[in-house]
Amino acid sequence: xxxxxxxxxxxxxxxxxxxxxxxxxxxxxxxxxxxxxxxxxxxxxxxxxxxxxxxxxxxxxxxxxxxxxxxxxxxxxxxxxxxxxxxxxxxxxxxxxxxxxxxxxxxxxxxxxxxxxxxxxxxxxxxxxxxxxxxxxxxxxxxxxxxxxxxxxxxxxxxxxxxxxxxxxxxxxxxxxxxxxxxxxxxxxxxxxxxxxxxxxxxxxxxxxxxxxxxxxxxxxxxxxxxxxxxxxxxxxxxxxxxxxxxxxxxxxxxxxxxxxxxxxxxxxxxxxxxxxxxxxxxxxxxxxxxxxxxxxxxxxxxxxxxxxxxxxxxxxxxxxxxxxxxxxxxxxxxxxxxxxxxxxxxxxxxxxxxxxxxxxxxxxxxxxxxxxxxxxxxxxxxxxxxxxxxxxxxxxxxxxxxxxxxxxxxxxxxxxxxxxxxxxxxxxxxxxxxxxxxxxxxxxxxxxxxxxxxxxxxxx
Amino acid sequence: xxxxxxxxxxxxxxxxxxxxxxxxxxxxxxxxxxxxxxxxxxxxxxxxxxxxxxxxxxxxxxxxxxxxxxxxxxxxxxxxxxxxxxxxxxxxxxxxxxxxxxxxxxxxxxxxxxxxxxxxxxxxxxxxxxxxxxxxxxxxxxxxxxxxxxxxxxxxxxxxxxxxxxxxxxxxxxxxxxxxxxxxxxxxxxxxxxxxxxxxxxxxxxxxxxxxxxxxxxxxxxxxxxxxxxxxxxxxxxxxxxxxxxxxxxxxxxxxxxxxxxxxxxx
Numbered sequence: 134x135x136x137x138x139x140x141x142x143x144x145x146x147x148x149x150x151x152x153x154x155x156x157x158x159x160x161x162x163x164x165x166x167x168x169x170x171x172x173x174x175x176x177x178x179x180x181x182x183x184x185x186x187x188x189x190x191x192x193x194x195x196x197x198x199x200x201x202x203x204x205x206x207x208x209x210x211x212x213x214x215x216x217x218x219x220x221x222x223x224x225x226x227x228x229x230x231x232x233x234x235x236x237x238x239x240x241x242x243x244x245x246x247x248x249x250x251x252x253x254x255x256x257x258x259x260x261x262x263x264x265x266x267x268x269x270x271x272x273x274x275x276x277x278x279x280x281x282x283x284x285x286x287x288x289x290x291x292x293x294x295x296x297x298x299x300x301x302x303x304x305x306x307x308x309x310x311x312x313x314x315x316x317x318x319x320x321x322x323x324x325x326x327x328x329x330x331x332x333x334x335x336x337x338x339x340x341x342x343x344x345x346x347x348x349x350x351x352x353x354x355x356x357x358x359x360x361x362x363x364x365x366x367x368x369x370x371x372x373x374x375x376x377x378x379x380x381x382x383x384x385x386x387x388x389x390x391x392x393x394x395x396x397x398x399x400x401x402x403x404x405x406x407x408x409x410x411x412x413x414x415x416x417x418x419x420x421x422x423x424x425x426x427x428x429x430x431x432x433x434x435x436x437x438x439x440x441x442x443x444x445x446x447x448x449x450x451x452x453x454x455x456x457x458x459x460x461x462x463x464x465x466x467x468x469x470x471x472x473x474x475x476x477x478x479x480x481x482x483x484x485x486x487x488x489x490x491x492x493x494x495x496x497x498x499x500x501x502x503x504x505x506x507x508x509x510x511x512x513x514x515x516x517x518x519x520x521x522x523x524x525x526x527x528x529x530x531x532x533x534x535x536x537x538x539x540x541x542x543x544x545x546x547x548x549x550x551x552x553x554x555x556x557x558x559x560x561x562x563x564x565x566x567x568x569x570x571x572x573x574x575x576x577x578x579x580x581x582x583x584x585x586x587x588x589x590x591x592x593x594x
Numbered sequence: 595x596x597x598x599x600x601x602x603x604x605x606x607x608x609x610x611x612x613x614x615x616x617x618x619x620x621x622x623x624x625x626x627x628x629x630x631x632x633x634x635x636x637x638x639x640x641x642x643x644x645x646x647x648x649x650x651x652x653x654x655x656x657x658x659x660x661x662x663x664x665x666x667x668x669x670x671x672x673x674x675x676x677x678x679x680x681x682x683x684x685x686x687x688x689x690x691x692x693x694x695x696x697x698x699x700x701x702x703x704x705x706x707x708x709x710x711x712x713x714x715x716x717x718x719x720x721x722x723x724x725x726x727x728x729x730x731x732x733x734x735x736x737x738x739x740x741x742x743x744x745x746x747x748x749x750x751x752x753x754x755x756x757x758x759x760x761x762x763x764x765x766x767x768x769x770x771x772x773x774x775x776x777x778x779x780x781x782x783x784x785x786x787x788x789x790x791x792x793x794x795x796x797x798x799x800x801x802x803x804x805x806x807x808x809x810x811x812x813x814x815x816x817x818x819x820x821x822x823x824x825x826x827x828x829x830x831x832x833x834x835x836x837x838x839x840x841x842x843x844x845x846x847x848x849x850x851x852x853x854x855x856x857x858x859x860x861x
Contacts, residue, residue: 134830137759146759148835149825150853158827179759182840184821185849217846462750465595465769516768517758533757540753 134159135167140246140557141315141342142175143168144212144238145194148182153189160197168201172339174208174314175245176201179238181213188225195232202232206337210234210307212241219303232307240299244273244306247316252278258297260284261304269306276325278318315342319425321353322346323415327360330368343375345556347382348492348500350570353424354379357415359390369400373407380408389415441475441576444497445592448546449473449577452501452592455541460583463534464513468588471580478571478578478591480504480564487528488567489535492556493543501542502576502591503535504567509586532558596743596769601777604742608784609685615640615678622666622675623724630674631662643681650706672722676709679731682785686738693744695832696737705734707823711856715815718855726812728787729794733820735781736774740766740837743777761839763799774837775799799838818844818852 136143147159160178168176176198180186191211198209210233211222222234235241242248243257257274259281261267267283274281281301284290294300314325322343326334343354356372358364376386387410391401405411412418419425457468480486485507492500505513514530522530535558543553561567576593611619614637621630634640641662648665649658659665666674683705687698712730716722740762744751751765763774779796798813821840829835 134835135756137757139757144759147825147830148838148840149821151825155825155827155830158830184818184840184844185853459750459753462595462747463754465597516754516760516765536757537750537753540756541750544749544753 134161134164136164136176138171138173140242140248141173141339142177142242142246143171143173144177144179144241146179146182147194149184151180151183151186151190151194153187153193156190156193160194162197165197165200168198168207169204172205172207172337172342174247175241176207176209177212177233177235177238177241178210179213180211180218181238183218186218186221191222191225199232208233208245208307212236212238214303216303223305230305230307234303234305234307236301236304237299240301240304243277243279243299245314247322250317252318253280255279256296256298257281257301258284258290258293258299259301260287260290261301263305266305270301270304273306277316315339317351319419320351321355321425322351323355323357325357325360329362330358330364332367332371334368335371338371345492345494347379347384348494348498348556352383353385353387355387355389355415355418357389358395359414361391361395363394364391364396364400366400369396369404372409373404376407376409385410387412387418389413389418441593445499445594446577448497448542448551449579449592451545451549452542453579453590455545456503456538456590457581459534459538459541460513460581460588463516463537464583466512466584469582471582471587473577473579475575475577477573477575478502478568478589478593480567480589482564482568484564486564486567487531488561488564489531489558490561490567490570491535491539491558493539493553494556495553496551497546497553499592499594501535501539502567502571502589502593503538504564504589504591505531506586506588509583509588512584512586513588528560528562532560535560596747596766598770598772600743601770601772601780604739605777605780605784608781611682611685611785612637612640615681619675619678622671622678625671627666627671627674628663630678631666634662634666634678640681643684644677647677647680647702647706647709650703652703652706652710672716672727673709673713675724675727676712676731679728680705680709680734682732683735683738686735686742686781688738688741691741693741693748694737694834696741696834700828700832701734701737703828704737704823707826708734708819711819711823712816714855714858715819715852718851719811719815721812723809723812725788725791725794726809726816728782728791729798730816730819732782732785732787732791732795733775733778733798733816735778737834737837739774739777739781740834755836761836763838773799814844814848815852818849819856822852822856 134145134147136145145160178194195209201207202209212235219234223230235244257279259267259270261270271281271283282293284293316323372386372388379386388404389412391411401411453470460466460468486504487507487510488502488504490500490502510527510531514527514534517530517533518526539555543555546553561570571591571593574593576591579590581588581590614633618630618633621633634644644662644665645660648669649655659668669677687701691697708730744762754760767773775798776796779792782795783792794809798817823829824835824837
């Protein structure tokens with residue numbers, strides 16, 4: 134069973150009865166290999182659609198995931214259960230519980246994965262009986278930039294639960310071995326290092342993710358070494374190499390939270406010589422307004438030379454056809470080409486547009502940007518939206534929709550012998566953000582008419 | 595995009611039930627097994643199907659059973675009816691499955707498991723309604739309907755399911771407002787099942803239908819059996835385990851009793 138992978142977290146959703154007979158099929162050895170290859174931060178099993186499970190079923194599943202954790206430090210466990218299922222799992226494993234239990238898949242994504250946008254605004258309430266677990270849960274969230282509220286007792290919990298967006302009640306953090314974890318804050322990609330940083334860091338580091346982040350336009354990358362005991366020459370060399378390799382794309386590498394106890398003067402000097410910026414702490418880094426401003430402004434040009442190429446033009450028909458086909462299948466409306474032009478991205482700034490982009494690499498490299506009139510987004514994404522969705526759900530759905538279109542293009546190109554891989558999609562709230570993203574880039578702009586609304590497709594390098 | 599027209603077009607392609615099979619089902623309905631067996635003998639394809647299913651390992655017969663009278667006699671009227679109604683579904687089976695990693699042989703195993711396990715449930719809950727037997731025999735049509743409806747949009751739907759955990763039924767519902775049980779009931783209607791059976795099949799996917807009051811216990815066990823069979827390894831591997839959205843509104847007592855019944859006698 135293939136999991137849904139989103140923001141570096143994989144969620145498996147088995148259905149019905151979970152026992153020793155079918156557990157091996159739910160997470161097969163191919164799934165384990167897939168998880169190891171992708172070096173995810175979390176791999177969880179949702180029990181939302183499970184109506185019955187026994188210890189054998191749970192054990193077989195978790196043993197598969199523990200193999201992934203042992204290999205690449207991915208955090209593993211279960212989510213989406215009710216009080217009864219939570220107690221059953223605790224009873225089954227008593228003193229041997231070495232995996233995590235998190236109330237819901239949304240809560241899993243608070244602890245793991247790279248999406249922590251608007252962290253401070255998220256209303257999280259923690260009410261967990263064990264004070265050790267309560268503190269651990271709160272600490273982890275604080276470290277990731279959230280500001281959870283801890284309920285003192287049941288009355289306090291009942292009083293505060295109405296206002297909470299996320300309630301952490303039946304959760305347990307098992308062994309946490311995620312090295313290096315990654316998240317994004319203020320357009321800065323932050324890798325968290327822990328323990329002793331040596332040559333092992335290069336084995337566990339997700340280089341594909343790093344390269345893709347550069348490709349979609351991130352320019353600042355922090356290694357947070359606040360919880361590091363020491364960094365040796367091999368660990369420092371790895372960071373230096375990233376700095377040197379990123380220089381041609383205008384990428385800066387920053388190390389925060391190191392002092393003389395953690396790193397020798399010579400190694401520190403060597404790091405700085407390769408262009409690595411060193412800050413005493415993450416907090417001090419984020420006080421550097423100039424640098425943060427640069428992070429926002431410089432996300433425009435990811436590649437050294439952007440623009441359209443013959444290779445990109447050669448796949449334009451496939452890109453247009455796949456986009457039209459996907460729109461037609463998922464929303465039922467006919468999409469018609471209105472115009473195709475090679476030019477800089479041109480969108481009416483006075484219109485309410487939502488946009489998304491997805492990068493691809495492999496035999497051909499490029500970026501596809503899709504801009505939708507806001508009123509048509511709901512229509513094309515209706516299958517991906519649940520009732521009572523919020524604006525942020527709408528943006529998520531747009532990202533997912535773009536990923537489907539990217540997948541369709543990859544599928545079609547594969548049939549023609551062209552192999553490409555996709556980056557994760559990125560969404561933009563306003564036209565201004567998209568135009569900054571594509572400043573000075575020429576590409577193929579295709580305007581589509583879908584139910585008398587405009588969808589713009591922009592293919593560039 | 596799927597639409598009501600897609601569904602209507604599909605229903606139109608469903609062939610009528612062969613006269614011999616219809617007569618055989620009617621004879622069983624009136625309780626005349628010997629006459630039903632004699633009718634079955636008239637159609638070689640039908641006989642071949644009966645032999646094929648009844649000799650599957652799950653039934654545990656040591657010697658091969660070939661004769662129609664033997665088959666119906668050993669199975670008893672209730673299982674025999676299920677077996678005959680099951681043949682109706684052969685009429686709509688695709689030659690090759692494209693959406694799911696499935697086959698006619700696997701489908702027949704699924705049917706055999708339903709017949710065998712439903713008999714165990716019936717014994718325990720002491721309920722053996724004719725309407726329920728017809729309903730549980732026709733419900734697997736949902737698997738075929740899903741395969742046939744999603745064929746043309748399969749590659750896009752696969753990509754959709756890669757980014758969001760949506761069951762096929764949820765997608766169908768969002769596109770057409772219909773459930774697989776609704777469509778299975780249309781199939782039953784096309785095959786001239788009584789209005790009450792057609793209604794019963796449609797109601798399996800709903801939760802607030804007054805008709806269910808009469809058969810509420812049976813429908814609950816029927817749902818559990820479907821969910822159980824769809825979560826077996828072959829079904830997980832085929833992708834069919836994601837057919838329906840599972841609601842977890844079953845009572846613990848019923849769920850545990852169900853699992854106990856099913857597991858009883860397993861090696």
